[in-house]
Amino acid sequence: MGDILGLVAKRLGLGLVILLVISVIIFFMVELLPGDIAEAVLGQGATEENVRNLREQMGLNDPALVRYFDWLKGAVMLDFGRSIVTQETVMSVIGERFRNTLFLATYAAVIAVPFAITLGVVVALLRNSIFDRVANVLTLTSISSPEFFLGYILILFFSVKWGMFPAIASLSDGMSFWELLERTFLPALTLVLVVTAHMMRMTRAAIINLLASPYIEMARLKGVPPWRVIVRHALPNAWAPIINVIALNLAYLITGVVLVEVVFVYPGIGQALVDAVSKRDFPVVQACCLIFAATFILLNLAADVGAILTNPRLRHPK
Amino acid sequence: MSIFVIAYYSLLLIASCLAAFYNQRSAFLLVFSLTLVSFIVGIIGGADALKFIAAIAAAIALAAMVSYAFREFVIIIVSNEMAKELRTAPLTAAFGMFVIFTYAIAGIFAPWIAPFGEAEVIASAFAPADENMLLGADQLGRDMFSRLIYGTRNSVGLALTATLLAFFVGAFLGLLAATKGGFLDNFLGRVADVIMSIPSLIFALLMLSIFGPSMPVIIIAVSIIYAPRVFRLTRAVAGDVVVMDYIEAAKLRGEGTWYLIRREILPNSTAPLVAEFGLEFCFVFLLVAGLSFLGLGIQPPTADWGSMVRENATLISFGEITPLIPAAAIALLTVGVNFVVDWMLHRSSGLKE
Numbered sequence: 001m002g003d004i005l006g007l008v009a010k011r012l013g014l015g016l017v018i019l020l021v022i023s024v025i026i027f028f029m030v031e032l033l034p035g036d037i038a039e040a041v042l043g044q045g046a047t048e049e050n051v052r053n054l055r056e057q058m059g060l061n062d063p064a065l066v067r068y069f070d071w072l073k074g075a076v077m078l079d080f081g082r083s084i085v086t087q088e089t090v091m092s093v094i095g096e097r098f099r100n101t102l103f104l105a106t107y108a109a110v111i112a113v114p115f116a117i118t119l120g121v122v123v124a125l126l127r128n129s130i131f132d133r134v135a136n137v138l139t140l141t142s143i144s145s146p147e148f149f150l151g152y153i154l155i156l157f158f159s160v161k162w163g164m165f166p167a168i169a170s171l172s173d174g175m176s177f178w179e180l181l182e183r184t185f186l187p188a189l190t191l192v193l194v195v196t197a198h199m200m201r202m203t204r205a206a207i208i209n210l211l212a213s214p215y216i217e218m219a220r221l222k223g224v225p226p227w228r229v230i231v232r233h234a235l236p237n238a239w240a241p242i243i244n245v246i247a248l249n250l251a252y253l254i255t256g257v258v259l260v261e262v263v264f265v266y267p268g269i270g271q272a273l274v275d276a277v278s279k280r281d282f283p284v285v286q287a288c289c290l291i292f293a294a295t296f297i298l299l300n301l302a303a304d305v306g307a308i309l310t311n312p313r314l315r316h317p318k
Numbered sequence: 319m320s321i322f323v324i325a326y327y328s329l330l331l332i333a334s335c336l337a338a339f340y341n342q343r344s345a346f347l348l349v350f351s352l353t354l355v356s357f358i359v360g361i362i363g364g365a366d367a368l369k370f371i372a373a374i375a376a377a378i379a380l381a382a383m384v385s386y387a388f389r390e391f392v393i394i395i396v397s398n399e400m401a402k403e404l405r406t407a408p409l410t411a412a413f414g415m416f417v418i419f420t421y422a423i424a425g426i427f428a429p430w431i432a433p434f435g436e437a438e439v440i441a442s443a444f445a446p447a448d449e450n451m452l453l454g455a456d457q458l459g460r461d462m463f464s465r466l467i468y469g470t471r472n473s474v475g476l477a478l479t480a481t482l483l484a485f486f487v488g489a490f491l492g493l494l495a496a497t498k499g500g501f502l503d504n505f506l507g508r509v510a511d512v513i514m515s516i517p518s519l520i521f522a523l524l525m526l527s528i529f530g531p532s533m534p535v536i537i538i539a540v541s542i543i544y545a546p547r548v549f550r551l552t553r554a555v556a557g558d559v560v561v562m563d564y565i566e567a568a569k570l571r572g573e574g575t576w577y578l579i580r581r582e583i584l585p586n587s588t589a590p591l592v593a594e595f596g597l598e599f600c601f602v603f604l605l606v607a608g609l610s611f612l613g614l615g616i617q618p619p620t621a622d623w624g625s626m627v628r629e630n631a632t633l634i635s636f637g638e639i640t641p642l643i644p645a646a647a648i649a650l651l652t653v654g655v656n657f658v659v660d661w662m663l664h665r666s667s668g669l670k671e
Contacts, residue, residue: 149646255517255519278613285523
C-alpha cells in the first residue's frame, strides 16, 4: 500500500508543479502587453492622470514579481482582486457562475457516462457489424460538428418546432429542482451528444484492444463461455482504460461548456470568460483561465491516479 | 393511410426480402432494423417523420452515388499506381475526397463562383430567398450564398495556414529532439507537457484577450497550442526510426543533423505524419470556428462561417435553417477530412482491426 501512496503523491506533486507553471504563464502573459494593463484598458484617448490613477488602484507600480506572488496568494484563498470594468470583486462575478457550470457539467456527465460506456462496450462486442459501422459514422459526425451546430439544431427542433424545452437556459432563484433540470436540458443534451461520441469511440478502442490480448484468447480456447470471458476475464482489466476515458472526457467537457453556454445564454463561467475577453477585463480572464486550467489538470490527474490504482503493472514499474 | 406510407413500407419490405434471398446478412439487419424503427417513429410522428427518414436515406444514397462516381473519375485520371491504391478506398474515403475537392474549388475560385461581393449590401436585412439570392440575405442585407462561398476561402484558409505553421514548428522540433536527444529533448518535452495541460480554447481566449483578435495573432496562438501535439507524435515516430541501423550507418559516415532529418528520418515517418496533419487540421478548424463564433475570430466585414452563424442566429427562433448552413459546412469538411484520414491510417497501419 505504501508505494501506491508514494506514486500517487508523486503524481499529485507533478500536477501541482504544472499548475504553478501555468499560473506563471497566465500572469506574465498579460505583462507582454505593449505598455501596461492600465494603458491597454483605457485606450489611446486616456489622459496621463487617468492612467496614473488606474495604475495606483491596481497596484501596477510594484515590480511584476511582487504582484505575481500577491496574486497567487490571493488565488489560493479564492480572492482574485477586482474586475476592471465593473469594480466588483472577481469572486462575486464568477463564484455563482462556477457553481452553475459545475451543475451543467455534472448533469451532462451523469447522463453521458453510463450511456456512452454501455454503448461503447456493445459496439466493441459487435465490431465490424453493420451497427458498428453506423455507430462509427454517427459518432464521427458528432465529433466533427462544432458544439454550436449541435446546440442550434437541438434548439431548432426541440424548442422552435416542437416546443418541448426552452431555448434559453436562464436561471432564477427559487426554481424547483425539476424546473432547473428542464431549463438546462438542451445545453446538457448538447454536451451529452459530443461527449458520448468521444467516449464511445475511446471505450470501443480500449475494449477491442483488450479483447485482442493473449489471455482472452486463452480463455476462449479453453472453452469458457462468451459471457464469462467478458465478466471474469475482460471486465476487471477494462476498468483502467474506462476510468481513463471517463476522466479525459470530463476534462473535454470543460472546453465544450464555453461554447454551449454562449449558445444557450446560460449564466456559467464560460460565458463570463468570453465576456471578459471581449471587454479586456484581465483580472476576470486570469481568474477564469486559472480555474479552467486547474479543473482540467485535476481531472487528468484523476485519470492517472485511477490508472495507477486499477493497473497493478503501473504499481510495480520495472 | 397515404400512398407515401404504403410505398415506404413496401419498399422496405421488398428490400429486406431481397437481402434475405441473396443471403446479405448485414444488409438485411440494417433494413430490418430500419423497418422496426420506422414503425415506432411512424406511430409517434406520423407520415412527416417517415418522410424525414426517407429524405435522410435518399441523401445518404445520393452521397454514396456521388462518391462512387468521383472515385471512378479520379481512377481514370491518375496514374496506374495511384489508381490501384484508390480502388481499395472505401466509399466514405471517396466521399471525403470529394468534399475536400469541392471546398478547394469553392475557395480558389470564390470571386468567379459567388454572384456578389462578400461585403456587398444588396437587399434589406434578413430578406428571404428569391431568384437573385439563393439563400436570402443576412442581418445587413448581404447575400448569404456569396458569403458562404467567400467564407470557404477565409475560414479554411486561416485554419490551413495555422495548421501548416503548427505542423512545421512541431514536426521540426520533434525531429530535432529525436536526433539530438539529451537536454534539448527533455526540455522540449516538458514545455509540451505544460502547454498541453491548458485546455486549448481557454488558452486561445487568454492570448486573444491580450493581443486582440487579428489574423496573425489567431494564427500564431493556434499554432502555439497545437504544435506540442505534433511535436509529441513526431518525437515518438522519429524515436522509433532513430534507433535503426541505417541511421547509425549514416552517422558513422559523418552526416550532419540536417541531412539525417531530411534524407533518413523524414522519408521513413511520412505516413503517420500525413494522417496527423489531417487530424490536426480538424482540431484547428473547429477551434478557429469556435473562436469566430464567439466573435473573437476573423473580424467583419470579412465573411467567415463561425461568425455568420452567430450573426444570423436570431433567424433560428423563426424556424429558419439558413444560419445553420455555415455550421453544417464546417461539420461536413471536418467529417470529410476524418474519413480520408481514417482510410489513410488503416492503410498505413495495415491492420484489419
